[in-house]
Every structure is written in C-alpha cells, then in structure tokens.
Amino acid sequence: EAGVAQSPRYKIIEKRQSVAFWCNPISGHATLYWYQQILGQGPKLLIQFQNNGVVDDSQLPKDRFSAERLKGVDSTLKIQPAKLEDSAVYLCASSFMGPDTQYFGPGTRLTVL
Amino acid sequence: GENVEQHPSTLSVQEGDSAVIKCTYSDSASNYFPWYKQELGKGPQLIIDIRSNVGEKKDQRIAVTLNKTAKHFSLHITETQPEDSAVYFCAAVRGGTSYGKLTFGQGTILTVHP
Numbered sequence: 001e002a003g004v005a006q007s008p009r010y011k012i013i014e015k016r017q018s019v020a021f022w023c024n025p026i027s028g029h030a031t032l033y034w035y036q037q038i039l040g041q042g043p044k045l046l047i048q049f050q051n052n053g054v055v056d057d058s059q060l061p062k063d064r065f066s067a068e069r070l071k072g073v074d075s076t077l078k079i080q081p082a083k084l085e086d087s088a089v090y091l092c093a094s095s096f097m098g099p100d101t102q103y104f105g106p107g108t109r110l111t112v113l
Numbered sequence: 114g115e116n117v118e119q120h121p122s123t124l125s126v127q128e129g130d131s132a133v134i135k136c137t138y139s140d141s142a143s144n145y146f147p148w149y150k151q152e153l154g155k156g157p158q159l160i161i162d163i164r165s166n167v168g169e170k171k172d173q174r175i176a177v178t179l180n181k182t183a184k185h186f187s188l189h190i191t192e193t194q195p196e197d198s199a200v201y202f203c204a205a206v207r208g209g210t211s212y213g214k215l216t217f218g219q220g221t222i223l224t225v226h227p
Contacts, residue, residue, distance in 0.1 A: 004156070033215075042119075042202050042217030043157065056214055091156050101147070102215065104156030 002026065004105035006092050012111045018080035021108045025073070025094030031055075032069055033102060034077050035091040043091055049075065082112045115140040117205050119218025126193050127226050134221045136203035137185040145206040146179060146186050147215070152199045160201075161188070193225045 005024040013019050025032050030051050035043035046065065048056040051072040060067070064083070069075040079086055089107040116139040126132050138146075144165040149157035163170045163177045163186065170177050174193075179186040190197055203218040 040220070042117075042204075042220050043215075044217070045214055048214065093156075101159055101162070104149075104158070106154070106156050 004092055004094055004103055006090075006105040006108055008108055009106065010109050010111075012113065013082055014113050015084055016081040018078065019082055019110065020076055020078045021090050021092075021110075023075045023077070023092030023105060025075070025092070026103055028096065029094035029103075030072070030097050031095045032075050033093040033095075034067055034075070035093065035104075037089040037091055037107070039088070046077070079110075082110075084112050086110060087112045115143060115205055115207055115216040117203060117216050117218040119203050119221060121221060122219065123222045123224070125224045125226065128193060128195060130193055132188075132190045132193050132197070132223055132225075134188045134201055134203070134223075135185060136187070136205075136218050137183075138205040138216075139184070140205070140207055141181075141184065143205040143207050146177070147204050147206070148175075148177060148188050149202045149204065149217075150199045151202065151220075157202060190223075193223075195225050195227050198223055198225045 007022050032049045034046045036046050037043040046060045047067045049069040052069045065079055067077045089109050091107045092105045093102040095102045119136045147162035148160050150160045151157045161172050161175050161177050163179050174191045176189045201221045204215045
C-alpha cells in the first residue's frame with residue numbers, strides 16, 4: 001500500500017513570496033490533515049478535511065494560509081505572502097475516517113529567508 | 114482546548130536499558146492516546162496507541178499505560194536498541210465531534226548508546 005505522498009520535499013523562498021505544497025493521501029482515506037511542525041516542537045494541526053469539506057481550520061492563519069481539497073482526494077496548502085516565522089516542516093496526514101489512525105507523509109521543509 | 118505536556122525533553126540510555134516517557138493531558142474528554150516515532154527527515158510513524166477503556170497495552174518491547182484519573186499516560190521501551198534512537202511524541206484525541214484532532218506533546222529525543 002502506497003503511503004502519503006508530498007511534494008516538494010524542500011523549498012527555500014524569500015519573505016513575501018508565495019509557496020504551495022501538494023499532498024496525495026492514501027487511497028480510500030476520507031480524512032486529510034495539514035500540520036505545521038516548527039523545529040523542536042510537536043506538529044500543530046492547521047486544517048482538517050473530511051472528503052472535500054473543512055472540518056477544522058481554527059488554527060489556520062487565514063490571512064496568509066489557504067488550503068483546498070478538490071474532489072476529495074489531493075490537497076494543496078498555500079502560503080501567500082510568506083513570513084520568516086513560517087519556516088517549518090509541513091506535514092500531511094490521512095486517515096480512513098475521522099478518529100482512525102493517522103498516517104503521515106515525509107513532509108515539506110520550508111525555509112523563508 | 115486540549116494541552117499535552119511531555120517529559121523528559123531528552124533521554125539518554127545505554128543499549129539494553131529501559132526508557133520511560135511520560136505525558137499528561139488536560140481534557141478529560143480525550144479518549145485516544147497514540148505514540149509516534151519520528152526519525153530525521155521523516156514524518157511521524159505510529160508505534161502504539163491506547164484507548165481510554167484500556168489501562169495497559171503491550172506490543173513486543175513497547176508498552177503504554179494510561180491512568181485516566183490522573184490524566185497521564187506513559188511509554189515504556191524495554192531492551193532498547195540503537196535503532197530506537199529518534200524523537201518520540203505522545204498525543205491525545207478528544208472524543209465526540211472532534212473528528213480525530215491530534216494534540217501533540219513537545220517531543221522527547223531518545224538516544225540509545227551502543
């Protein structure tokens with residue numbers, strides 16, 4: 001069974017630029033999560049989708065972050081414009097349904113200069 | 114919201130020794146407690162989990178205990194090996210309509226010396 005795929009693996013941008021991350025969850029998984037992991041900390045949930053609907057985006061900085069999951073499969077997370085404090089690893093995870101076991105992708109390491 | 118505290122932040126042991134990592138949570142409605150292992154450059158990987166209707170669960174060298182009254186849970190690794198070296202995270206999930214939102218602890222860097 002293929003795992004959660006993410007791309008790119010690494011991205012370096014300058015502040016005020018925009019960036020987008022892509023995630024392909026495990027086939028058949030209805031729930032998709034985006035987490036932000038700052039160095040030395042645990043992952044923090046940014047947004048959660050159930051199929052193509054948003055379940056929880058309470059911790060998403062909506063003035064600069066946006067995410068979508070069209071057709072209930074792949075998802076894209078965008079930051080525009082980026083700030084220095086956005087430097088982190090962005091993790092995508094999926095689960096079959098809601099509270100089931102979450103499987104994580106390898107993450108995208110973002111560096112904002 | 115839920116808050117998860119994890120200790121210690123770093124743990125160094127000799128190969129063959131046991132390692133214990135402890136977590137406390139704040140929300141008494143949390144009912145699912147997974148543990149993740151994260152190796153350098155990789156995403157977290159689930160190693161064991163426990164639900165609130167169970168006090169202890171074991172899987173080979175790894176065990177987890179849960180004390181609902183005290184709101185704390187612990188990870189126990191016996192006969193540690195160098196390949197156990199990684200960052201370990203505990204997490205808590207609130208039941209009900211939270212749809213599986215994970216709240217993570219701060220992580221423990223485990224180093225196993227050969």
